[in-house]
Amino acid sequence: MSPIFEIILSVIFLLAAWRWGDWKNFFEYYPTLLYVAIGNLTYKLVALYQFHLWKTTDGNFFNAEISFFIQNFLVIIPLIFVYLSKFPEKRKEKIHYVIGWSLILFLLEWIGAEFFQGFKYYHGWNIWWSLLFDIQMFTMLRLHFVNYKIAILLSVPCTLFWLICFDYI
Numbered sequence: 001m002s003p004i005f006e007i008i009l010s011v012i013f014l015l016a017a018w019r020w021g022d023w024k025n026f027f028e029y030y031p032t033l034l035y036v037a038i039g040n041l042t043y044k045l046v047a048l049y050q051f052h053l054w055k056t057t058d059g060n061f062f063n064a065e066i067s068f069f070i071q072n073f074l075v076i077i078p079l080i081f082v083y084l085s086k087f088p089e090k091r092k093e094k095i096h097y098v099i100g101w102s103l104i105l106f107l108l109e110w111i112g113a114e115f116f117q118g119f120k121y122y123h124g125w126n127i128w129w130s131l132l133f134d135i136q137m138f139t140m141l142r143l144h145f146v147n148y149k150i151a152i153l154l155s156v157p158c159t160l161f162w163l164i165c166f167d168y169i
Contacts, residue, residue, distance in 0.1 A: 003061035003062050005111075005112060005115075005116045005118065006062065006067060006070050006071070006075075009071075009074075009075045009108065010070060010074035010075055013074070013075050013078040013079045013082070014074060014078050016078060016079070016082050017078035017079075017081045017082055020082050020085060020086060021078070021081045021082055021085050022081075022084075022085035026081075028145075029081055029084050029085070029145065031144070031148060032080070032084060032141055032144045032145045032148075033077055033080060033081060035141070035144050035148070035151070036076060036077070036080050036137075036141060037072060037073070037076075037077060039155075040068075040072045040076065041072070044068060046168070051122060051123060052120075052122050052123075053121070053122055053123055053125035053129075053166055054119055054120065054121050054122065054125050054130070055119070055120050055122070056068055056071065056118055056119060067118075079105075080141060083101050083138065083141070084141065084142070084145050087142060087145075094142075098135060098138045098139055098142070099135065101134075101138050102131060102134040102135045102137075102138055103131075105130075105134045106127065106130065106131045106134060109127060109130055110127055113127065123166055123167065124166060125166065133162075136158060140154065140155065140158065
C-alpha cells in the first residue's frame with residue numbers, strides 16, 4: 001500500500017482521536033479497543049498459518065506486516081475510539097451511525113484498493129464482504145462496550161460463520 005496513504009490515514013485518525021475522543025473516560029473504552037486489536041492480531045496469526053482472505057500489499061516503503069500494524073494501531077484503534085466516543089443514544093441514530101461508519105471504512109478500503117493497489121483479496125473475499133464484515137464489526141464493538149459478556153458470547157458464532165463461509169474449517 002502507498003506509504004503516503006497510510007501516513008495520511010494515520011494522521012487523520014490520530015488527530016480525530018485527539019480532537020473528538022472522550023479522553024476523560026478513555027479507560028472505559030480501553031477494553032473494547034483491546035478487543036478489536038486482539039481480534040485483528042488473531043486474524044493475522046490465523047491467516048499466517050492458514051490463508052489470507054485479504055492482505056495489504058507490500059509498498060515501496062513499508063512491507064505488508066508493517067502496514068498491518070500501522071493500520072491496526074494508528075488507524076483502526078483511533079477510529080474505533082472516536083466511533084465509541086460519539087455513539088448516539090437514539091435508536092434510529094444508532095443504526096445510521098453504524099451504517100455510516102461502515103461506509104467510511106468501505107470507502108477507505110475501496111480507495112486503498114483501487115488507487116493505491118493496497119489490498120489483495122483471496123479465496124472469494126472481496127470488498128462487499130468487507131462491507132458486511134464492517135457492519136458486523138461496528139455492531140459488535142458497540143455491544144462489547146455496553147455488555148462485553150454478550151459480545152464475547154456472540155463473537156463465537158460470528159467467527160464460526162466467517163470460518164465456515166470461507167472454508168477455514
